[in-house]
Amino acid sequence: MKKHALSTRLWHWLNLLCVVTLFMSGLTISNAHRLLYWGDWGFSRQHAWLEVPRFPDWMTIPGSYSLAVARDWHILMAWPFALGLLFMWVAMLLNRHFQRDITTTRAEWRPTAIWHVIVEHLKLNFEHAGGKYNFLQKLAYGLVLGVFLPTMVFTGISISPGMEPTFGWLVDLLGGRQSARSLHFIFAFAIFGFFVVHLALVFLAGPIGQIRGMITGGTHHQA
């Protein structure tokens, strides 16, 4: 049996491509107006809760400032991102990847158990008996798939004025358009944070085996 299902592997790489493009074009959009607000409105420093630094050209798509080109990339890649996420959720509920591998058990939430898995991580011991993923992995993958990525879709829809006549309830739920915009930014960086930790752990756990596993599917007795 393969370690990673074909649906998981396809989605993983499609999602990587989408998230990287969306993040880097999003940094250009952030550069267009570097102030974040709460509520419905805000247009100057005195209303802002955060002034975001300007992101340098090497971090952004396109490589020199163009809001129009950045928006084209952002809107283009939002489609495979959102539809891909929907596909992944349907696939992992149907093949029971979610229930089998990502759902945590009550026992895993015991403080001693959590402490144990943290200590093992700090010792860089990634062997875990039983299930495919340890508690911290389940928690991280569950949060990314269940909260971080979907929140990007919902806050993204809420920033778009043409969507508001239909999704006005969603904008209200998020606390107004500028709150949705702030949350869009915060969750983008939450995903970036996951990306950094994920990459670091892949390298610590043996990058060749890990990456091969996510391409070919690998086998259970591999890393």
Added chain:
Amino acid sequence: MGAHRFLSNREALAPEYPRSAVSPFFRGNGSTDPQNGDYPRHVEEGFANWRLEVRGLVDTPLSFSIENIRKLPARSQVTRHDCVEGWSAIGEWTGPQLSLLLDEAGLKPEARFIVFRCADNLNGQDYYETVDLVDAYHPQTIIAHSLNGEPLPVRNGAPLRMRIERQLGYKHAKYLTAIEAVASLDGIGGGQGGYWEDRAGYQWYAGI
């Protein structure tokens, strides 16, 4: 745009806020004090000689003074203005619905887009914008002559500006001089349907 039109009713309204939600100041962007052509003279005259034309593919071309426009039945709406760059401000806009003027002039069957001609020249090009007939006939598409109950400030497009409430700020043409019905966007400005569309490649549909 296809997805938006599919998901939303054509007449679905942008949210309207209570008067108490109005922002303390309404930021201006793009041209905020045009100095080209006759505009400074019109400011001095209090826009007494300003004309708004309705022309192009219409049965009866029309020409209005500001006084005429102010006498038309008006719609007031407290709405949020979203700039493509990311900021938002809330204001109360008052003016006649564009549909009223278009019906008065009578659109010819071949008309497919409405062009808004503007008095301001920004970076050497005359500002203009265009919308399709869905947005032109939308109930919240008004020719605003007032902001928060006062005549429009120069910063926000005096004496007249468009409100296209389901799209981003660059669609809301300011310093409005003419409303023109056309069959195609070819040959209008740079052919992309608006000043920023021509100049910087912004999307013609500004609802995202």
